[in-house]
Amino acid sequence: MKCTRCREPAEVQLRAHNSAFCRPCFLFFFKRQVERAIAHEHMFTQAERLLVCVSGGKDSLALWDVLADMGYDTTGLYLGLGIGEYSDESHAKVEKFATSRGLPLRVIALESEAAGMAVPEVARFTRRPACAACGTMKRHYFDTAAFEGGFDVLVTGHNLDDEAARLMGNVLRWQRDYLARQRPVLAPTHPKFVRKVKPLYLTSEYETAVYAFMRRIDYIVDECPNAAGATQLIYKDTLNRLEAASPGTKMAFVKEFLRTAQPAFAEVDRQEPRECTRCGMPAYGELCSFCNLVRAVESKRRPAAAGASA
Ligand code: SF4
Ligand SMILES: [Zn+2]
Ligand SMILES: [Zn+2]
Numbered sequence: 001m002k003c004t005r006c007r008e009p010a011e012v013q014l015r016a017h018n019s020a021f022c023r024p025c026f027l028f029f030f031k032r033q034v035e036r037a038i039a040h041e042h043m044f045t046q047a048e049r050l051l052v053c054v055s056g057g058k059d060s061l062a063l064w065d066v067l068a069d070m071g072y073d074t075t076g077l078y079l080g081l082g083i084g085e086y087s088d089e090s091h092a093k094v095e096k097f098a099t100s101r102g103l104p105l106r107v108i109a110l111e112s113e114a115a116g117m118a119v120p121e122v123a124r125f126t127r128r129p130a131c132a133a134c135g136t137m138k139r140h141y142f143d144t145a146a147f148e149g150g151f152d153v154l155v156t157g158h159n160l161d162d163e164a165a166r167l168m169g170n171v172l173r174w175q176r177d178y179l180a181r182q183r184p185v186l187a188p189t190h191p192k193f194v195r196k197v198k199p200l201y202l203t204s205e206y207e208t209a210v211y212a213f214m215r216r217i218d219y220i221v222d223e224c225p226n227a228a229g230a231t232q233l234i235y236k237d238t239l240n241r242l243e244a245a246s247p248g249t250k251m252a253f254v255k256e257f258l259r260t261a262q263p264a265f266a267e268v269d270r271q272e273p274r275e276c277t278r279c280g281m282p283a284y285g286e287l288c289s290f291c292n293l294v295r296a297v298e299s300k301r302r303p304a305a306a307g308a309s310a
Pocket of ligand 2: 004005024
């Protein structure tokens with residue numbers, strides 16, 4: 001197998017792109033894909049300050065690596081979710097990455113914040129699935145960190161596989177609200193929100209894994225222990241089978257949705273957010289979903305604490 005670009009022996013085959021690449025050409029291809037996504041969707045410019053959400057996994061670290069390499073003004077943001085060894089290990093990987101490249105990193109440990117709540121505790125008290133609680137908390141801390149830090153853009157490492165699985169979930173339940181917001185760039189709907197972008201939305205998980213390997217990025221390989229039962233994984237598995245039978249399926253699914261269907265969903269009437277009466281961040285009700293969660297935990301914690309001291 002020869003490299004599509006330079007005819008040297010190829011190291012990696014990308015069936016969805018009908019291509020094969022040697023190492024230097026793959027790194028060139030990967031970077032060009034990200035550059036094109038940024039330019040095509042007008043995600044950000046060199047003059048803007050980017051806050052890059054990093055989990056310690058391959059996608060977010062590969063993204064931070066490639067953006068820093070392109071000369072963008074990046075700061076990493078790591079959230080300590082309090083999920084045992086997984087959080088300890090992922091935190092260590094992110095610190096090591098930032099230090100080795102001399103990049104600025106902000107770390108927020110959820111247990112040390114005012115609400116003092118880590119993901120497992122919130123899930124236990126509210127009887128919600130861990131991922132639902134985690135999603136609400138992540139969104140809140142990402143938004144507040146971006147706003148308070150004066151950043152222009154919030155960047156996440158969602159890749160093509162994530163976007164295709166999410167699209168499948170949203171379509172299977174016809175969640176019009178979510179479909180209306182499933183875009184690689186979300187313009188802020190409130191002065192306290194910043195633009196949210198996903199530069200890897202057309203880059204597959206396999207490609208980020210290859211990139212991370214070639215760039216010697218030391219990332220956390222283990223999944224979060226809560227991921228095992230997540231429906232998202234079932235969708236990913238299904239999509240992988242479709243992709244194996246017909247390469248390019250995921251790309252066509254996401255691209256064609258964005259081109260043909262998404263604009264129609266985006267016209268669905270959406271309420272403009274007000275401000276949460278508790279934390280001041282944008283909210284669609286009196287409280288934002290994060291403060292609703294905090295309130296639910298507080299109401300459960302009090303009787304538990306009283307029981308413990310009795
Ligand atoms: S798998 Fe669920 S709990 Fe774990 S980090 Fe992802 S969203 Fe959070
Ligand atoms: Zn080559
Ligand atoms: Zn709030």
